[in-house]
Amino acid sequence: MKAVQILDVSSPQVTTNYSMAKPIPQKAEILIRVHSAGVTGDEILWLQSYPTLSPIPGHEVSGVISAFGPDYSGPLKLHQEVYAMIAPGRCEGQADYVLCLEDEVAPKPTLISHEEAAALPIPILTAWEAVIDHGKLESGMRVLVTGASGAVGTFAVQFATRLAGASVIALASSRTHEHLKQLGAHETIDYNTPNWENRVRGVDLVFDTVGGDVLTKSWETVKDDGVIVAVGDPAPSWVVGRGKAVEATEHPNVRYVYFIVSPNAERMSKASAMIDAGSIKVLAVKPFPFHKAEEAWAYARQRNRGGKVVIDFTGADESEA
Numbered sequence: 001m002k003a004v005q006i007l008d009v010s011s012p013q014v015t016t017n018y019s020m021a022k023p024i025p026q027k028a029e030i031l032i033r034v035h036s037a038g039v040t041g042d043e044i045l046w047l048q049s050y051p052t053l054s055p056i057p058g059h060e061v062s063g064v065i066s067a068f069g070p071d072y073s074g075p076l077k078l079h080q081e082v083y084a085m086i087a088p089g090r091c092e093g094q095a096d097y098v099l100c101l102e103d104e105v106a107p108k109p110t111l112i113s114h115e116e117a118a119a120l121p122i123p124i125l126t127a128w129e130a131v132i133d134h135g136k137l138e139s140g141m142r143v144l145v146t147g148a149s150g151a152v153g154t155f156a157v158q159f160a161t162r163l164a165g166a167s168v169i170a171l172a173s174s175r176t177h178e179h180l181k182q183l184g185a186h187e188t189i190d191y192n193t194p195n196w197e198n199r200v201r202g203v204d205l206v207f208d209t210v211g212g213d214v215l216t217k218s219w220e221t222v223k224d225d226g227v228i229v230a231v232g233d234p235a236p237s238w239v240v241g242r243g244k245a246v247e248a249t250e251h252p253n254v255r256y257v258y259f260i261v262s263p264n265a266e267r268m269s270k271a272s273a274m275i276d277a278g279s280i281k282v283l284a285v286k287p288f289p290f291h292k293a294e295e296a297w298a299y300a301r302q303r304n305r306g307g308k309v310v311i312d313f314t315g316a317d318e319s320e321a
C-alpha cells in the first residue's frame with residue numbers, strides 16, 4: 001500500500017512510499033480503507049506520538065471499514081463510512097489502510113465529504129475536552145479563545161457558545177472576524193493590535209491554542225481564580241520541565257493545565273449528529289493528492305492558510321493499493 005513516511009523525526013522530512021505492508025487487524029482492531037487523512041502541521045512536533053524513527057504520520061482519517069479483527073463485537077459494520085482519531089502514540093493514518101481501536105472510530109457525518117470529515121477528529125475532540133472537561137465552562141461564563149480561526153479554535157468557539165452557553169472573545173486576525181461572529185463569537189480582537197491583552201479582563205477561562213507570547217499575555221486577561229487551558233505546540237516550559245509557570249507567582253489562584261487530546265468515539269458520534277443537524281459548521285479544507293504529500297505538509301505548516309490540509313488516497317491519479 002502507499003503511505004506518507006517521515007524519514008527522520010529529528011529533522012522532519014516527509015516522503016511518499018508506495019510499497020508499505022498493508023496491516024492486518026488483530027484482536028478487536030478495525031481496519032479502515034482511508035479515503036482522506038488530515039494533517040495538523042505541528043503534529044510533527046508530537047515526538048511521543050511516533051512509534052518508530054521513520055513512522056507513517058497521521059492521527060485523523062475518514063474512510064470505509066475494510067475488515068475487523070476476530071474479537072470485534074461492536075456496533076460498526078463492514079463497508080460503513082467512518083471517521084477516526086488515532087491515539088497519540090499510535091498514528092499511521094496517512095496511508096491507504098490504517099488500524100484503529102474501537103474507541104477511535106465513529107460513524108462519519110453523512111452530509112459532508114471524506115475530505116471534510118478527515119479534517120475534524122482532532123479539532124473536535126481537542127476543543128470539546130478543553131472547554132467541557134478541563135475548562136468546566138458553564139452558561140454565562142466568559143472565555144477567551146486564542147488562535148480562534150484555527151482548526152481547534154473554530155470548534156472551541158462553537159462548543160463554548162453552543163454546548164456550554166458561554167460568552168466568547170475570539171483572538172484572531174481581522175480577516176476572520178466576520179466568520180467567527182457567525183460561528184457564535186460575541187467579541188473579536190485582532191492579535192496584531194498592540195497590547196491586545198489590556199483590552200480583555202476578568203475572563204473565567206482562557207483556551208490557548210497558540211502558545212508562546214500569546215499564552216504569556218493571556219495570563220493578564222484571566223480573573224484571579226480563573227483557568228487557563230493550553231494545547232499549542234511546542235508545549236510551555238512548565239509542561240516540559242514539569243515545574244510551575246513563572247506567571248503563577250503573580251496569579252497564584254489561577255488553575256492552569258496543558259493536555260494531550262484523547263480519542264473518544266462517543267463524542268465523535270455526537271459531533272456527527274450535530275454536523276448533520278447543521279448545528280455546528282465544519283472547516284474549510286485544502287485537499288492534496290497523495291503524490292503531493294510533501295507539498296501538503298509544507299502547506300499545513302504555514303500560517304494564514306485559510307483551510308485545513310487533507311491528503312487524498314483514492315484520487316484518479318493514484319495507483320490502487
Ligand SMILES: NC(=O)c1ccc[n+]([C@@H]2O[C@H](COP(=O)([O-])OP(=O)(O)OC[C@H]3O[C@@H](n4cnc5c(N)ncnc54)[C@H](OP(=O)(O)O)[C@@H]3O)[C@@H](O)[C@H]2O)c1
Pocket residue numbers: 040041042043122123126146147148149150151152153172173191209210214230231232233234259260261303304305306
Ligand atoms: N495538545 C493537544 O492535544 C493538541 C491537539 C490539537 C492541536 N494541538 C496544537 O494546537 C495548535 C493549534 O492547532 P490547530 O490545528 O488549530 O492549528 P491551526 O489550524 O494552524 O491554527 C492555528 C491558529 O493559531 C493562530 N496563530 C498562530 N500563530 C499565532 C501567533 N503568533 N499569534 C496569534 N495567533 C497565532 C493562527 O492564526 P493565523 O492563521 O492568522 O496565523 C491560527 O488561527 C497547534 O500547535 C497544534 O499542534 C495540540
